Amino acid sequence: MVLSKFMPSNPKFAAKFAEAARNAHVTAQALVDLLENYTDVEGKVQRVRDLEHEGDRISREVTNLLAESFIVPFDREDIISLRDELDDLVDDMEDAARKLSLYGVEKPLPQMAQLARVVEQQCALLAQGMPMIEDTGRARDLAQIAVQIRALEDEGDTISDDVQRRLYDGVHDVPGMIRAMRGGEIVNLIEDASDQAQRVAKTVESILLKNA
Numbered sequence: 001m002v003l004s005k006f007m008p009s010n011p012k013f014a015a016k017f018a019e020a021a022r023n024a025h026v027t028a029q030a031l032v033d034l035l036e037n038y039t040d041v042e043g044k045v046q047r048v049r050d051l052e053h054e055g056d057r058i059s060r061e062v063t064n065l066l067a068e069s070f071i072v073p074f075d076r077e078d079i080i081s082l083r084d085e086l087d088d089l090v091d092d093m094e095d096a097a098r099k100l101s102l103y104g105v106e107k108p109l110p111q112m113a114q115l116a117r118v119v120e121q122q123c124a125l126l127a128q129g130m131p132m133i134e135d136t137g138r139a140r141d142l143a144q145i146a147v148q149i150r151a152l153e154d155e156g157d158t159i160s161d162d163v164q165r166r167l168y169d170g171v172h173d174v175p176g177m178i179r180a181m182r183g184g185e186i187v188n189l190i191e192d193a194s195d196q197a198q199r200v201a202k203t204v205e206s207i208l209l210k211n212a
Contacts, residue, residue, distance in 0.1 A: 012065055013073050014134045020058045020086040021123070021130035024093075024197075027051040028120035031093050031190075034100070035113035045101045052094035059087045073134045074207050082207070085200045092193035093119065096186050103182045111163045112183075115190040118156040122149045122197035129204065139208045146201040156194035163187045 027048060034044040062083045066072065072079060096116075100108060129145040132138035164187075167180050 011073075011134065012069075013062070013079065014131060016058060016062050016065060017082060017086070017133055018127070018130045020055060020062070020083075021127040021200075023051060023055050023058060024086060024089050025120070025123040025127040027055070027090050027093050028116065028123040028193075031097055032113065032116045032120050034097055035108050035116050038108060042101060045097045048094050048097040052090050055087055055090035059083055074211055078203065078207050078210075082200065082203050085196060085203055089123070089193055089196040089200060092189055092196055096189035096193070099182070099186050099189065103186075105182070105186070109163065109183050109187065111159050112187060112190060114159050115156055115187065115194065118152050118159070119190060119193045119197060122152050122194060122201075125149050125152075126197060126200055129201075133204055133207065142204060142208055146205045149198055149201040153194050153198040156191055160187055160191040 030044065030048045030051060034041065034048065062079065066076060066079055093116075096112075099105075125145045125148055129142050132142055164184065167184050168177070171177050171180050
């Protein structure tokens with residue numbers, strides 16, 4: 001691995017961020033499974049919640065590592081931003097899963113699974129790219145990953161916009177309106193996760209550019 005002379009090496013941070021990205025990917029896979037195979041809902045929601053707790057643990061370890069480290073691979077502010085953005089990514093997915101249970105959703109909208117699949121692909125790319133974060137020689141590879149994540153975010157926006165246009169079609173009573181509102185809220189949460197994945201990619205790209 002070739003490191004820029006302006007980026008001091010402390011591989012513990014890259015390892016923790018790679019672990020956080022892998023956890024985000026596993027969380028996205030669990031959300032996809034929940035939405036595409038809508039059985040044992042409570043058990044699958046609990047699985048997502050457990051992974052969110054795992055993300056919190058990793059986030060705390062990054063905080064502790066930052067407090068005890070004299071040498072850090074890039075700006076402390078960037079470390080904090082990346083930590084928080086990865087944590088928020090998993091939080092958005094957990095919130096969507098929890099609302100499915102909380103609202104007693106009998107059958108999720110098909111677009112929810114489509115959106116979750118977009119997020120899963122984004123998280124797979126983050127998990128692929130995160131180990132390169134201290135390797136300035138891989139900046140071009142990471143830039144390509146960021147482009148793919150942005151393209152997927154655009155795809156997610158298209159799916160979400162389609163839901164919003166059709167959300168209240170055929171709704172003529174209060175229970176139907178409540179179901180539609182709750183469905184729209186869950187769609188928005190999954191879209192938030194897609195947006196958050198793009199923010200993570202932009203932060204990683206920015207870190208490499210600043211330290212190139």
